[in-house]
Amino acid sequence: MVFSTPTRISELSSIIQLNVGIIDTYFDSEGLASPSFDLDYPLDLPDTISQARTSVLEATDELSDLMLGPRQIAECHPPQHTSLIGIQAVIRWNIADHLGEDEETTFEELAERCGVPKDDFTRILRQAMSKHIFKEPRRGIVAHSAASTLYRGETGLKDFISIALDDIWPSATRMLDAMEKWNYSQDANKAGFNCSQNTDETYMQSMRSNDGRRKAFSKVMSYMQSRPGFGFTSSHLLAAFDWNSVGKVVDIGGGLGDTGKDIVRNTKATECVVQDLPDVIAEAEQEVEFDGRLRFMGHNFFEEQPLKDADVYFFRWVLHDWSDMHATNILRSLVPALKPGSSVIIQEFIIPPSGSVPFYHEKTIRCMDLAMKAAFNSKERDIDSWIQLFSSADSRFKFVNANVGGAGNLAVLRFTWEGN
């Protein structure tokens, strides 16, 4: 049968062919080896081909779903309910550090180094390999892939995966139970996490009472800040607002001060106080290299803001940790400190309108949103929900603008205080 107009799958294959051509040209002009899962694959592809790369990813995702068809889509193919065990084991058994970067060894030898029985080890590691994490160049032999080497050594990436798979994933499996058990409560201690861990402590509290987890979480925040591609560097934040035009900034829930340092480093005279819970602040480096322009201060943001009349109160990636009920209280605790014209700037993800982005991105966004619900009983928000959150906290907050930046960037939203 010949179709008079191209079918969707034929359109998609043309998109793939066109954009793969652009990527091929880049690899060729740079003298790079053919893309593979081996160690010579570049860690990140450059911005110049990012649009072509995204187009290929979107089109292959849709093509793959169309080829699976309704039955396999409904069956959740490939079986996803156990799909993360291999990667969880790679991190938990620290397999990457037990194998030299260019080494090859047997499953048996590697299992022994990791202290795990060989049969289970082999089955589980082969699942990770099915996702290109480690490889089996010859039957029975293990070697690193490009991805598995990233787990070697001290890296926040390991903490990132450990938090995702040891904390968030079990919480996700109990999220619906928690909603039913606690009658759809917004309380932070009535999340899937509380069902999975059988605890009354919020995820944050539980993390803080465990030294290892607390440090891991802080390292994850720094890791997210340092990685390219998802827009978590400070460049967008620094471009979205004239930080030189203000004298005093309070970075609330500022963690180890990565953003505060960037603000001070990139301004001439702006002062920044980084606030977080006292135990986090105790860990933050006490910087002296900025003429005292960067300071740290322990403060619980549910209590009244002690630093009055700052020009900017800034929350980066904080309010998405809290349901509307709690986020409203955080904003209200600021009110006594605000002077007319103070800005409240937040840097957060803005959920795009449903259906406005390809499913390839929609899948990620929906999973991020539910990860917040599972662990914190909180949420990601669209633009209307952000504006609504501020106006229901206090009608004197006035929305100024939202600077969305490039794909994947955390947006910068500015509100001003119109009260006295």
Ligand SMILES: C[S@@+](CC[C@H](N)C(=O)[O-])C[C@H]1O[C@@H](n2cnc3c(N)ncnc32)[C@H](O)[C@@H]1O
């Ligand atoms: C998702 S992290 C964001 C950290 C940092 N702003 C960043 O973007 O990397 C949330 C931060 O809120 C802090 N936090 C949680 N509860 C807090 C509270 N009650 N008072 C102050 N900070 C709190 C956490 O310690 C953590 O550093």
